[in-house]
Structures are given as structure tokens and as C-alpha cells.
Amino acid sequence: MEHYDILIVGGGAAGISAAKSAKGKKVLLAEREEKLGGILLQCAHRGFGGDLSGMEYAATLTAGLDNVKVSLNTTVLSINCDKTALLSQKDSGRRKISFSRLILATGAMEIAAGALPIAGDRPKGVYTAGMMQKLVNCQGFAPDGPVVILGSGDIGLIMAAAIAKMDIPVTLVEKEAALGGMARNRRRLDGLSVDMVLNSTVAEIFGERELEAVLLSSGEKLPCKTLLVAVGLECDRKLIRKLENPEWLRLCGNCERVHPMIESVINDGTQAGEWACGI
Amino acid sequence: MKSYDAAVIGGGVLGCFALRSLCRYRLSAVLIEAQADVCMGVTRANSAIVYAGYDNKPGSLKARMCVRANRHFHELCSELDVPFSRCGSLMTSCGEKGNAVLEKKYRDGIANGLEGLELISGDKARKMEPMLSRDVQSALYAPMTGTVNPWRLGIAACENAVQNGAELRLNTKLLAIKETDGGYILHTDREDIFCKAVINCAGLSAHVVQRMVYPCAVSIEKDAADFLVMDRDIEKPSRIIFQEKEDGKGITAVPCTEGNLLVDSAPRAMTRPYATSAEGIESIKKQLTALLPELEQDIIRTFAALRPNPHSEDGRSINDFCIETPAPGFVSLIGIKTPGLTCAEELGRYVAGICAEYLQAPPNPAFDGHRQAIDCADGDIVCLCEGISRAEIVESIRRGARTVEAVKRRVGTGMGRCQGSRCEIKIAQILETYSNGTL
Structure with a gap:
């Protein structure tokens, strides 16, 4: 069985930063996609490390990983309490490895529409905002308008701006009395035509096959062809669910808590890498 | 016009088992389904229970069939690998x-x-x-x-029927039925089909289908x-x-x-x-x-x-399975509710038997009731929540899946916590690559 001093699960900003700071150790960085960068790779908007897009920033981040073994297209299927992990790699299949320290950098998962108390039909046209972000920025997809976005956190705001820029009618629905997210993301809406409904939420969905409209809790019915759910993220810790906080494990980045800023993710990852080297 | 001995209208779990049961006889059979896949209606949203049989009135058809079907359910599921x-x-x-x-x-x-x-x-x-x-x-x-996944059971029965030579026509909506010399002409939104006998498993529309050609006292x-x-x-x-x-x-x-x-x-x-x-x-x-x-x-x-x-016509709810034969070559399953999933194979076998007797079709010695579940995997994990690999998805496409939903119901992609938001783009790409008919 191959042995590594440090196994890092997840090659997003946190995992990459952890790998870079784990100097002098035998490190394996496992990333399920074909490229390192994680969620940065679907961020076309600017504001990373100054004025870079997420995609550009990911490229700068991955520089300097020369001493780290990076295993792309590799999903970690399980982590066991005997410090072994089962990996599944696209072309080589499954293999088990052992490690001394584990850094979990699996990020966060969007809360899907299914988990929300929204009644009515279950037509096509309902997506999470992040899935739409990937469709738009990586697949050249344009959503059918009008679009309703539920939730005005950072992802909701970023997608509202991106869709408005495509000249597709978009309405943001926010349950609080004011928009959420960071000020710099709220500013993205300046000068764009985005309708806003505050103090409201989506109560019911209409459309047997294709989405036709959503009914808001305020009683207003908004015709739409696309609904993006942007109500929040939850830390993805499925892999360590059965482990009881072993001393060889550390979480970093968005799987530990959701960080609004990339700098904070990188800092967290760097510290995790140092921790793994230090003990 | 394509001609068959028997046509099944409706590809829910009942229609799938009727089609499979028809394959036990030497005859040609086709299933007509309006949607892009089988098991998209009542079967898709079902409580997944294989009932014991204590809910039904002693002596009723439901009670007899349910108890018998429950006893044989393990056998059925191992035969169909569900x-x-x-x-x-x-x-x-x-x-x-x-x-x-x-x-x-x-x-x-x-x-x-x-x-x-x-x-x-x-x-x-x-x-x-x-x-x-x-x-x-x-x-x-x-x-x-017990419990069984309703659509997995129906899809398995349908796959097995196709293995045994039955034909499947999806995306084909029945518009009218005309009685003709020695059978029926089924007018659909695609092409017309001739059949000698009809098994009506149209679920929520079964009464409507029967009324296309015969009266139907039962309403749904x-x-x-x-x-x-x-x-x-x-x-x-x-x-x-x-x-x-x-x-x-x-x-x-x-x-x-x-x-x-x-x-x-x-x-x-x-x-x-x-x-x-x-x-x-x-x-x-x-x-x-x-x-x-x-x-x-x-x-x-x-x-x-x-x-x-x-x-019934006087507005009373009917508490048993309604099986109507308005003409010798026409059988309808109407208003089959609980324990319909449990009895799907029994009901299918029963109506196929009626049909075969009418057609005087002898048993088919070549019938093989065994079907194998998708059992392959490669290292390329596509659905992270459920750990489903690309090879399984490709095999589901080979077996007829043509939509993300159809893949989901064959291999279980998108059934987990993220509800497909992390894998559906990849599945759509795999569908695009493999479902162009060259496979």
C-alpha cells in the first residue's frame, strides 16, 4: 500500500494552499475533477486577489506545487479510522492508500431545492445557483428568462449580475428586509436591471413539465422559466461522518466553515498544511 | 402499418409486467408509452411497499393476489435482479x-x-x-x-420483455382506437399500429382508453x-x-x-x-x-x-381491482391502486393469460425470465453523493436511457443530498456522447 505523510482531499483553494505549505513531507493532493481549482474554476467574475477572475486566480494559485503529488480525476470514496483511504481514479480504478495526517478540504455543497419547503410542481428549470454558474461560465449556456433567484447571498448576487448582463430579465427574491452578501457583491448590481422582492420567499412552483411561474409568500405570482436556488451552503463532511474527531484529521476551507473571502480560505489552508507538518 | 398480436397501452409497472408476461407465449407484442421512458406516472411516485395482505377483505381478488404475490416476491426480484x-x-x-x-x-x-x-x-x-x-x-x-423500488422493478420487467423479443415504443401517444376486422387499429401521434388484442394499462387514463372503443362503467x-x-x-x-x-x-x-x-x-x-x-x-x-x-x-x-x-357509475368507490374485458380481445386494468405494485406481476400474468387464450397462442419455450442489473463500474465517479461511475451511466444509456431522469432511475444518480446539482451537467454530456445511436 502506498503511504503518504499527508493526504489532502480536495484541490480547491484550501487544498492547494495546504499542499503548498506542507513543505518537506510526502503529500498527496487528491482532486476529483480534471483540473485543480475547485469552485474558482466556475467563477468568471473578477475580484480575486485584486482584479482577477476566479479562473485566472486558480492558475496563479496552482503555481509552485512542484513537490506535491497531485492526483487528478480522483474521488476519495472513503476514509477509515485506521488511517487508510479508498481512492477511485478515472483511468486506473480503485486503490487504497495509507496516510499519517489527513487534511479535508472538500468545500461546501449548495442546499438543493428539494430540501426547501417549497410546494407545487417539480418541473425542469429549477437549478442551484452554483450549477447555473457552471453552466453559464463553463458550458456557454444561457438560462431561459425570466429568471427568479431565491436568496441574495453572494452567489445569488453574482448570478443576478451575470444574468442581467446577458439581458435576461431577472428578479432576486430575499426573505430578509435587505439584500444579503458582501457589499462588494451587492455593488455588482449597480447600473444593472435587476428586480428585487424583499421580505418574501418562494412558496410554490407552477409548471407541470417546464417551469411557468413561482408564487411568492407575499402572494405575488412571478412568471419565470428558470428558478435558481441560492439559499446557502453546507459544509461537505460526508467523508468523515463516521470518524470521531481523530487527532490526525484537520478540516480547512469551506468544509470547516463557509468563508466569504478567498483570502480567508487560503489562510486556513496554509495553516492546515503547517499543522500537518508540525506535529 | 406495423402489425402485432398484442399491444400493451401504458408503460407503468403494470404495463411492463403485462408486456413481460406476454413474452411467455408465442406471439408478437408491443408496448406503447406516451412519455420518454417507462414508469413515469403513478409508478414513479409510489410508497414502494410490498404489502403482506392483511388490508384486504378476505375473499377479494386483492387479498388473494396480494398474499400470493408477497410470498413470491423474493423469487421475482432475484429473477429480475432488483x-x-x-x-x-x-x-x-x-x-x-x-x-x-x-x-x-x-x-x-x-x-x-x-x-x-x-x-x-x-x-x-x-x-x-x-x-x-x-x-x-x-x-x-x-x-x-417488504419494500422494493417501484420504477426499478418496472424497468427491469420491461428490459426483460425486450430481451425476450417484445417491442417498446416510447414517446408515442395513443389518440384513438378503431375496431377493425380481426383486431384494432391504434392511431398514435406517430404511426398507426395494428394489433389483434389490446391490454389497457393506461393507469390514470385507463377508463379514457377503454372509452375510445367501448363503454366503461368505471371512472377514475x-x-x-x-x-x-x-x-x-x-x-x-x-x-x-x-x-x-x-x-x-x-x-x-x-x-x-x-x-x-x-x-x-x-x-x-x-x-x-x-x-x-x-x-x-x-x-x-x-x-x-x-x-x-x-x-x-x-x-x-x-x-x-x-x-x-x-x-362505479353511482359514484361509489370500488374497493377491489377492476379488470374489464369489454370484448374478448380487449382487457383493461382500471384503477389499480394499493396493493397494485405488490400485485403487478400477478396482474400482468393474469391479463397476458386472457390475451393469449384469446389469441390461442401456445407457451413460448424460449422465454427467459432472468435479467441482470447493471453491474459494472470504472474509476470515474460521476455522482458523488451515491458514488456512481461513468461506466454504469454508459450502460444505462446502452439499455435505453435517453434523459438525465432516465439515467437517474436506472443507476440512482442524483438521488442523494445534492439532488443532481453536482453531476447533472456531466451526465448530460455523457448522454450527448453516447446516445446518438452509434452505440
Whole structure:
């Protein structure tokens, strides 16, 4: 069985930063996609490390990983309490490895529409905002308008701006009395035509096959062809669910808590890498 | 015009088993389905229960078929390579009226020939299922109750029928039926089809289909029910829990073969087809708290089901399976509700038998009832929640899946916590690569 001093699960900003700071150790960085960068790779908007897009920033981040073994297209299927992990790699299949320290950098998962108390039909046209972000920025997809976005956190705001820029009618629905997210993301809406409904939420969905409209809790019915759910993220810790906080494990980045800023993710990852080297 | 000995109208679990059963005879058979896949209607949203048979009146067709089908269910599922869990069930009561209902069902069950049925105390029920509420006074324990994934069963039956030479016509909507010399012409939105005999399994529209050519005294009303699906990882009961309340049927909690807990409500009036009701979902959550107070209600999806509720001309609800033969070559399954899934194979075999007798078709010695589940994998994990690889998805496409939804129902992609938001783009790309007919 191959042995590594440090196994890092997840090659997003946190995992990459952890790998870079784990100097002098035998490190394996496992990333399920074909490229390192994680969620940065679907961020076309600017504001990373100054004025870079997420995609550009990911490229700068991955520089300097020369001493780290990076295993792309590799999903970690399980982590066991005997410090072994089962990996599944696209072309080589499954293999088990052992490690001394584990850094979990699996990020966060969007809360899907299914988990929300929204009644009515279950037509096509309902997506999470992040899935739409990937469709738009990586697949050249344009959503059918009008679009309703539920939730005005950072992802909701970023997608509202991106869709408005495509000249597709978009309405943001926010349950609080004011928009959420960071000020710099709220500013993205300046000068764009985005309708806003505050103090409201989506109560019911209409459309047997294709989405036709959503009914808001305020009683207003908004015709739409696309609904993006942007109500929040939850830390993805499925892999360590059965482990009881072993001393060889550390979480970093968005799987530990959701960080609004990339700098904070990188800092967290760097510290995790140092921790793994230090003990 | 293409001509067949027998045509099945409707590709729900009943139609799929009717088609498979037709293959037991030497005849040509086709199934016509309006949607892009089989099992997209009533079968898609079903409580997934294989009933024991104590709910049905002794002597009724339902009781006879249900008890027999339940006994053979394991055999059927191993033949079709579909997961089946004979997990057992507890029907619980918290009061005198409920206790009386349980006692009646116990007597009916014994009269129907069930073995192992037991009326037990609340304490004993809690020993079996520690999550049950302190309020449960008594329970009817049925060790033979089980659960099966309804669409997996239907799809397996359909695949097996196709292996045995039956034809499948999806995306084909029946518009009219014309009686003609020696059979029927089925007018569809694609091409017309001639068949000597018809098996009508059109589910919620079965009465409409029969009325295309014959009168039909039975009418179908649509009852709805709401469903909640819980995350697989929560602690849950290991048996199916039915709730018999003082004012009637309550919720049902089913630990599915996939590992999720599926909770459904008693039937309610339909608003829009397959639309959930906010009140319905809230009410399930409340009742679930009363029944299983410790359960973490970690909901990943809600959906609604429709159930055909057959009525006679005078408006009374019909409490048994309606099997009509308005003409010797025309058989209809109308308003098949609970325990329709349990009896799907029995019903299919029965109507195919009627059809074969009419056609004087001899048994088909080449019929092979065995089908194999998709059993391949490669290292390329596409669905992260469920750990499903690209090779499984490609095989589902080879077997006929043409939509993301069809892939989902064959291999289970998108059934987990993220509900497909992390894998659907990749699945759509794989579909694009492999479903262009060159495979």
C-alpha cells in the first residue's frame, strides 16, 4: 500500500494552499475533477486577489506545487479510522492508500431545492445557483428568462449580475428586509436591471413539465422559466461522518466553515498544511 | 402499418409486467408509452411497499393476489435482479379506535392465510423499533411486508420483455382506437399500429382508453399524496412503520432499499397533478414528530403522487381491482391502486393469460425470465453523493436511457443530498456522447 505523510482531499483553494505549505513531507493532493481549482474554476467574475477572475486566480494559485503529488480525476470514496483511504481514479480504478495526517478540504455543497419547503410542481428549470454558474461560465449556456433567484447571498448576487448582463430579465427574491452578501457583491448590481422582492420567499412552483411561474409568500405570482436556488451552503463532511474527531484529521476551507473571502480560505489552508507538518 | 398480436397501452409497472408476461407465449407484442421512458406516472411516485395482505377483505381478488404475490416476491426480484428488502412492518396505534382497527386487520390477515402476523404491545414494538413514540399502545407486526423500488422493478420487467423479443415504443401517444376486422387499429401521434388484442394499462387514463372503443362503467378519480425523502445517513427505523390514528390512516415511513427513509401521507384531494401541497408536507412532518420523536427530519426532497381511485357509475368507490374485458380481445386494468405494485406481476400474468387464450397462442419455450442489473463500474465517479461511475451511466444509456431522469432511475444518480446539482451537467454530456445511436 502506498503511504503518504499527508493526504489532502480536495484541490480547491484550501487544498492547494495546504499542499503548498506542507513543505518537506510526502503529500498527496487528491482532486476529483480534471483540473485543480475547485469552485474558482466556475467563477468568471473578477475580484480575486485584486482584479482577477476566479479562473485566472486558480492558475496563479496552482503555481509552485512542484513537490506535491497531485492526483487528478480522483474521488476519495472513503476514509477509515485506521488511517487508510479508498481512492477511485478515472483511468486506473480503485486503490487504497495509507496516510499519517489527513487534511479535508472538500468545500461546501449548495442546499438543493428539494430540501426547501417549497410546494407545487417539480418541473425542469429549477437549478442551484452554483450549477447555473457552471453552466453559464463553463458550458456557454444561457438560462431561459425570466429568471427568479431565491436568496441574495453572494452567489445569488453574482448570478443576478451575470444574468442581467446577458439581458435576461431577472428578479432576486430575499426573505430578509435587505439584500444579503458582501457589499462588494451587492455593488455588482449597480447600473444593472435587476428586480428585487424583499421580505418574501418562494412558496410554490407552477409548471407541470417546464417551469411557468413561482408564487411568492407575499402572494405575488412571478412568471419565470428558470428558478435558481441560492439559499446557502453546507459544509461537505460526508467523508468523515463516521470518524470521531481523530487527532490526525484537520478540516480547512469551506468544509470547516463557509468563508466569504478567498483570502480567508487560503489562510486556513496554509495553516492546515503547517499543522500537518508540525506535529 | 406495423402489425402485432398484442399491444400493451401504458408503460407503468403494470404495463411492463403485462408486456413481460406476454413474452411467455408465442406471439408478437408491443408496448406503447406516451412519455420518454417507462414508469413515469403513478409508478414513479409510489410508497414502494410490498404489502403482506392483511388490508384486504378476505375473499377479494386483492387479498388473494396480494398474499400470493408477497410470498413470491423474493423469487421475482432475484429473477429480475432488483433489490428487495423483506424488512417487515409495524402498524402502530395510539388509542382504542386504532387498536380495534389493528385487531380487525389481524383477523383479516389470518383469514387471508398470512403466517407470522402478530398483535403486540407498545412496549414490545418499542423493543423492535426503539425510535417509536411512547404513545404507541399496540402494533400489528407483519414480518412478510417488504419494500422494493417501484420504477426499478418496472424497468427491469420491461428490459426483460425486450430481451425476450417484445417491442417498446416510447414517446408515442395513443389518440384513438378503431375496431377493425380481426383486431384494432391504434392511431398514435406517430404511426398507426395494428394489433389483434389490446391490454389497457393506461393507469390514470385507463377508463379514457377503454372509452375510445367501448363503454366503461368505471371512472377514475385522482387521489394525491405527499412524500418526503430523508437523507440516507440519518438514524431510522429498520421496519416499515404504518400509523393508524384515532381518526383514520396516518403516515407511513418506509426504509427504502436505497437507504433513504420515505415518508408519505394518507391520500388527499388532488390540486394539480403531481404537485405537492404545503399543508400536506407540514402535516407529515408533524405526524412524523408524533410517531418517531427522535428522528432527525433531514429532508432532501419532497414530491407528490397520484393514485387512481376507481368509482362505479353511482359514484361509489370500488374497493377491489377492476379488470374489464369489454370484448374478448380487449382487457383493461382500471384503477389499480394499493396493493397494485405488490400485485403487478400477478396482474400482468393474469391479463397476458386472457390475451393469449384469446389469441390461442401456445407457451413460448424460449422465454427467459432472468435479467441482470447493471453491474459494472470504472474509476470515474460521476455522482458523488451515491458514488456512481461513468461506466454504469454508459450502460444505462446502452439499455435505453435517453434523459438525465432516465439515467437517474436506472443507476440512482442524483438521488442523494445534492439532488443532481453536482453531476447533472456531466451526465448530460455523457448522454450527448453516447446516445446518438452509434452505440
